[in-house]
Amino acid sequence: MFSNDFFFIVDVDQSKVSLTTYDNRMNNLKQLRRSGLFDTNVPRYTSYPPANHFGAQDGRTHQSEWLSAVPDGSTVSLYIHIPFCKRLCWFCACRTQGTKSLRPVDAYVENLLEELRLVRSKMRPNIALTRLHLGGGTPTILSPQTMQRLLTRIFDAFDKADDFEFSVEIDPTEASDALLNMLAANGMNRASIGVQDFAPMVQEAIGRPQTFEQTAHVVNVLRGAGVKSLNMDLLYGLPHQTLPGLSDTLQQVLSLQPDRLALYGYAHVPWMSKRQVMIDADALPDGETRFALAALAHEVLVADGFEAIGIDHFARPGDTLAIAQSKGTLRRNFQGYTDDTSEVLIGLGASSISKFPQGYSQNAAATSAYVKHVLNGELAGMRGYKMTLQDSVTARMIETLMCQFTLDADALATQFPAADDLIRAKMKTIADRFPDHFDATPGRLIVKNASRPLVRIFAHGLDAFESPDKRHSSAI
Ligand SMILES: C[S@@+](CC[C@H](N)C(=O)[O-])C[C@H]1O[C@@H](n2cnc3c(N)ncnc32)[C@H](O)[C@@H]1O
Ligand code: SF4
Incomplete structure (x- = not known):
């Protein structure tokens, strides 16, 4: 702590x-x-080497060989990237693109299914799934029908391991009750809800309107559907963020009784994420205020009974993340801190990174290039690194x-x-x-x-x- x-x-x-x-x-x-x-x-060190050191062709060269080397009888984790959002928040540095219609999303999911088939065909038969994580972008943009199609194919491809967990990133403004109930019925037992900050001035400055009521509604639907573990993402270092404002956001968040929280420092990287040019850099807190904001959040959350996990996560005592930290089995992967100890993480979808004991393979980053590989019947690995x-x-x-x-x-x-x-x-x-x-x-x-x-x-x-x-x- x-x-x-x-x-x-x-x-x-x-x-x-x-x-x-x-x-x-x-x-x-x-x-x-x-x-x-x-x-x-x-770097944030969610991988080593960081992805900017991956070679241009190393994923393409090794992905097939590393998939076939995953031992029979072992378990793997699966990350599925959905690079679509109906809104494009200005602060966001995730790889995603805006869409008003579901047509490109449905077409993309068909490619995902084909990639899943290709990847699975390279692997030995007796491999079970320990974790499934849907991230983005906004996975909850999928219609319930398309989501069901995707999940059915995943569960046909892999048996679930005994300790199987299924988590989804959720934008509360883009998640229908029908979809949330359907995810829970398919075994989703963890949900990660994007909040960032509730202060209206901050939300306006980051181009992400989202009311407390919208967020509370999603929390109620998820709990009603039996989803036991809820995480919320918060950011510090946002434009116009103040100590009293963040304190109010924290009290609102705590009233929803999340089980875990991620408190990320806002990364202002407009040279990588072009939409961040919409953010007024003059309104960003200076380094000392950033530090004070993080410190305030830390103090409030620990006083409320959370355990600090690593540098930017918090979990209730008894949560598996807190247990992993106390047992020394906490790990770090592309999603941040995790209790997933699987040696193999397979990433499907544009820009997804797979991790193997032998190295990393990153799928083609542009959706168009990714789709082209899959339509050609090829694995989509492109950049990568052999350890x-x-x-x-x-x-x-x-x-x-x-x-x-x-x-x-x-x-x-x-x-x-x-x-x-x-x-x-x-x-x-x-x-x-x-x-x-x-x-x-x-x-x-x-x-x-x-x-x-x-x-x-x-x-x-x-x-x-x-x-x-x-x-x-x-x-x-
Ligand atoms: C894929 S995104 C959000 C999921 C979902 N689409 C939503 O809007 O709630 C996952 C998380 O990445 C974090 N994130 C995005 N851009 C960031 C940035 N520039 N700096 C730090 N964290 C960021 C946010 O906390 C966000 O909730
Ligand atoms: S924060 Fe979520 S909804 Fe907003 S652009 Fe990023 S991924 Fe899309």
């Missing part, structure tokens, strides 16, 4: 934020700024640091006996470079509580590829 050193004191009963200790917090923050780390831009032993070691070290805030040389060397020297050398590198931020004992580094928000910067110190680059989002 994060130290209180950086966070505001909250009077929970009155749901008001007291700023009495604000000056102390800001002094700590200024120390961080003086250390030169505060303004660093680094060396050094890459696998670094990936595991970065994931461990991001999930557990600790590196233990002996434990890592047990997983990679041939890389003992490399592990210790990398640990020495970051211990020397960031001496004020670790509690170091021989063979062990623990990120100090107050330095946890900087963990992406320490992870970057392990990264063999990168130098800080303004093209990435802010580290905090």
